[in-house]
Amino acid sequence: MSYRLPRRSDRYTRCAAAAEVDAVADGEPVKAQDATRSALAEVTVLERLRGGDERAFESLIDQHSPAMLRLALVYVPNLAVAEEVVQETWLAVVRGVDSFQARSSLRTWIFRILVNRAKSSGMAEPRNLPLSDEAEGDKAERSVVDTARFSGLPRGYWSSPPNHWDELPEDRLLARETMAFIEGAIETLPRVQQAVFRLRDIEHWTSAEVCEALGLTVANQRVLLHRARARMRTAIEEYFDAR
Amino acid sequence: MRVDKVLRGMLMKALALAGLNPWLTCRECVDLVTEFLEGALSPRDRALVLAHLERCPHCPRYIRQIELMIRLVGATATDSDALSPVNRAALLDDFRRHGPRDPDDET
Numbered sequence: 147m148s149y150r151l152p153r154r155s156d157r158y159t160r161c162a163a164a165a166e167v168d169a170v171a172d173g174e175p176v177k178a179q180d181a182t183r184s185a186l187a188e189v190t191v192l193e194r195l196r197g198g199d200e201r202a203f204e205s206l207i208d209q210h211s212p213a214m215l216r217l218a219l220v221y222v223p224n225l226a227v228a229e230e231v232v233q234e235t236w237l238a239v240v241r242g243v244d245s246f247q248a249r250s251s252l253r254t255w256i257f258r259i260l261v262n263r264a265k266s267s268g269m270a271e272p273r274n275l276p277l278s279d280e281a282e283g284d285k286a287e288r289s290v291v292d293t294a295r296f297s298g299l300p301r302g303y304w305s306s307p308p309n310h311w312d313e314l315p316e317d318r319l320l321a322r323e324t325m326a327f328i329e330g331a332i333e334t335l336p337r338v339q340q341a342v343f344r345l346r347d348i349e350h351w352t353s354a355e356v357c358e359a360l361g362l363t364v365a366n367q368r369v370l371l372h373r374a375r376a377r378m379r380t381a382i383e384e385y386f387d388a389r
Numbered sequence: 390m391r392v393d394k395v396l397r398g399m400l401m402k403a404l405a406l407a408g409l410n411p412w413l414t415c416r417e418c419v420d421l422v423t424e425f426l427e428g429a430l431s432p433r434d435r436a437l438v439l440a441h442l443e444r445c446p447h448c449p450r451y452i453r454q455i456e457l458m459i460r461l462v463g464a465t466a467t468d469s470d471a472l473s474p475v476n477r478a479a480l481l482d483d484f485r486r487h488g489p490r491d492p493d494d495e496t
């Protein structure tokens with residue numbers, strides 16, 4: 147099997163700052179349209195679910211279960227427990243769908259149930275990691291790149307700048323080995339960082355949805371995402387550096 | 390790299406050495422990257438980041454690498470069970486409707 151980069155490639159090969167701004171600016175209307183479209187779809191799905199439509203439930207399960215499994219695995223020790231958590235979540239969704247208020251979106255509601263269940267299952271497991279990273283959203287220590295890399299003169303400027311791994315050919319970047327490394331690196335992210343990172347950068351949720359599903363403030367979510375992204379960039383840099 | 394950019398970068402560093410740099414340092418710039426990409430910076434901070442990126446030979450690369458990392462991470466999701474048949478069909482459908490030439494079309 148081969149890997150392909152998601153599109154949007156052309157946009158990000160341009161290096162001028164102006165191009166970055168355009169990218170950020172013209173990305174927004176597209177997202178807004180998508181949000182409207184998915185909100186409409188959700189109302190329909192919700193009506194069909196409430197009307198007892200099996201097909202609607204079937205497609206909802208197909209749609210969300212893979213991401214739910216991956217997210218559950220952030221909190222629980224193995225796939226078997228994760229599958230259990232996902233199963234329980236769907237049962238709770240079916241039972242709760244009539245009382246579901248459309249204050250939040252359907253999927254953030256589903257994922258919030260999932261995360262709560264995964265957290266309690268995770269804590270019940272004896273061999274689980276301590277929840278030591280729960281407080282990592284505080285703003286105290288913000289710099290995410292090793293200070294030593296800015297230690298030249300003048301202070302605060304790259305003394306050991308990013309190496310040029312981004313110029314490697316795509317077949318190298320997308321090699322099976324690289325992908326396996328990246329998957330492993332994601333798994334070593336602290337728990338809450340990892341949950342935020344997966345929902346934002348793999349599932350492409352909006353920050354509002356992630357805040358809602360994980361019960362985080364906007365600022366907190368952003369700090370966690372910031373740290374996760376910086377760690378992942380550094381991990382990839384070191385990976386190619388060592389080769 | 391363009392010559393004027395190299396010169397501006399040298400000027401920035403020279404001013405910083407003299408303690409007179411009005412722009413951000415690289416470290417400050419790196420710390421603002423996520424807020425920059427999220428469009429969450431105040432107009433003033435955004436202008437400061439842009440001014441730094443115009444002068445710095447390294448920070449634009451840092452941002453490109455963050456974005457490339459995100460795309461690589463997205464590519465891992467095509468593996469086996471990571472993408473459900475429903476999502477996959479929706480992506481293919483989207484592709485058919487808009488064609489490969491529309492770079493803004495992504496979900």
Ligand SMILES: [Zn+2]
Binds near residue numbers: 414446
């Ligand atoms: Zn810089």
